[in-house]
Amino acid sequence: MDMRGYQQYKEQSVNTMTPGELLNLLLDELIKRITRAELSLEKGDFPLFEASIDRCADIVRYLDNTLDRQYPISNDLHRLYDYFGYEFSRIKLGRNMEELHRVKPMLSDLRDSFRRAEKSSTL
Numbered sequence: 001m002d003m004r005g006y007q008q009y010k011e012q013s014v015n016t017m018t019p020g021e022l023l024n025l026l027l028d029e030l031i032k033r034i035t036r037a038e039l040s041l042e043k044g045d046f047p048l049f050e051a052s053i054d055r056c057a058d059i060v061r062y063l064d065n066t067l068d069r070q071y072p073i074s075n076d077l078h079r080l081y082d083y084f085g086y087e088f089s090r091i092k093l094g095r096n097m098e099e100l101h102r103v104k105p106m107l108s109d110l111r112d113s114f115r116r117a118e119k120s121s122t123l
Contacts, residue, residue, distance in 0.1 A: 020118035023063075027111035030059045034104050041097055053092040060084045080110070 037052035064081035
């Protein structure tokens with residue numbers, strides 16, 4: 001299979017997405033990675049667990065770094081992203097399933113909120 005064609009297709013798909021679509025893609029990836037962390041912690045696969053939590057933290061850090069600070073909501077989102085970063089470090093250090101289960105629905109709610117906002121802005 002020619003992987004160059006597939007790679008070009010992926011790059012073209014990402015390059016033609018709207019900012020809202022890109023945000024939703026990142027949030028979907030965040031939910032996927034936290035689910036992977038959850039499953040790997042249950043199995044005792046600690047390297048995969050830690051890599052998944054690290055990727056979650058990377059995504060949240062990226063979202064925080066790309067905020068446009070001229071809008072007041074950016075301050076609220078910054079505090080929320082900062083909170084998630086703190087929680088990811090607690091989850092990773094303590095291998096804490098209880099905290100993971102507490103944070104995961106919050107991330108899902110955040111993703112769903114952005115998805116609803118994207119849909120309502122395109123109407």
